[in-house]
Amino acid sequence: MNRRELLLNRLEEIGNSLEGKDGALLLLGLGSVGSELGRLDEYSDLDFFVIVEPGCKARFLNNLDWLEDVYPLAYSFMNTVDGHKIMFRDGIYGEYAVFEARELDNIPYRGGRIVWKHPRKAAFEVPLANDRLIPDSRQEELAYAINEALTNLYVGLCRFARGEKLSALRFVQGSAIGSILSVLHLIEKENDHFPDPFGNERRLEQRFPRFATLLGGMLLGYEHVPESALAILNFLESVYPVNERLSEEIRKLATPEECRDNKIKNNMY
Numbered sequence: 001m002n003r004r005e006l007l008l009n010r011l012e013e014i015g016n017s018l019e020g021k022d023g024a025l026l027l028l029g030l031g032s033v034g035s036e037l038g039r040l041d042e043y044s045d046l047d048f049f050v051i052v053e054p055g056c057k058a059r060f061l062n063n064l065d066w067l068e069d070v071y072p073l074a075y076s077f078m079n080t081v082d083g084h085k086i087m088f089r090d091g092i093y094g095e096y097a098v099f100e101a102r103e104l105d106n107i108p109y110r111g112g113r114i115v116w117k118h119p120r121k122a123a124f125e126v127p128l129a130n131d132r133l134i135p136d137s138r139q140e141e142l143a144y145a146i147n148e149a150l151t152n153l154y155v156g157l158c159r160f161a162r163g164e165k166l167s168a169l170r171f172v173q174g175s176a177i178g179s180i181l182s183v184l185h186l187i188e189k190e191n192d193h194f195p196d197p198f199g200n201e202r203r204l205e206q207r208f209p210r211f212a213t214l215l216g217g218m219l220l221g222y223e224h225v226p227e228s229a230l231a232i233l234n235f236l237e238s239v240y241p242v243n244e245r246l247s248e249e250i251r252k253l254a255t256p257e258e259c260r261d262n263k264i265k266n267n268m269y
Contacts, residue, residue, distance in 0.1 A: 015116025023056030
């Protein structure tokens with residue numbers, strides 16, 4: 001049995017186990033075990049919601065017999081007030097949350113697939129998505145994102161020159177890249193390959209293959225923030241009329257004289 005079959009079977013078995021537990025109403029698969037089965041592969045895991053009757057939530061959070069009855073757990077960690085991250089002894093990893101139906105009105109999610117529903121609750125229904133609460137991770141204004149990225153480069157290089165290399169890495173290889181990703185759909189034609197509303201970086205290599213070929217030069221790591229910043233700046237200049245004065249200052253900060261020697265590394269302001 002391959003990983004894909006194993007994951008789907010495990011989810012079905014969890015549904016069968018829930019059927020024997022009082023208070024369980026519905027099992028909703030999400031992500032690659034939800035409506036996006038087309039991207040399920042050897043590296044996928046289980047994401048799901050368990051919907052329960054009013055007053056039964058604590059029972060399914062505090063007693064994991066409904067999972068242990070399917071396959072013994074090697075690990076469980078209650079990462080939110082609503083659910084756990086788990087790993088079964090055979091290596092299958094999962095993340096889940098338990099909700100009463102009324103709580104779903106306040107939970108952002110999409111791509112649900114009903115895996116199991118209590119046979120005596122045929123009329124019971126829940127929405128398969130709650131898109132209205134998902135924050136928009138994309139922007140439709142190129143100027144804002146580009147200028148945000150530019151200022152991230154400048155501040156990051158100042159911190160690198162000061163000797164704050166970790167902070168610099170986060171500004172340059174984190175925040176600046178994040179700003180670009182938020183408008184990448186305005187710069188490069190996007191391939192239709194399961195975009196994730198919660199993370200623009202997901203499946204980027206399939207969605208934006210041309211930009212993906214440039215990322216290696218933009219993400220050179222802890223000791224090479226200046227080189228990364230210059231690669232990012234070159235890209236920004238290729239897609240937008242970057243402010244020349246700011247560009248000059250960024251290039252100046254990226255020179256060996258400023259960043260390699262860390263001339264102001266002791267000025268920690």
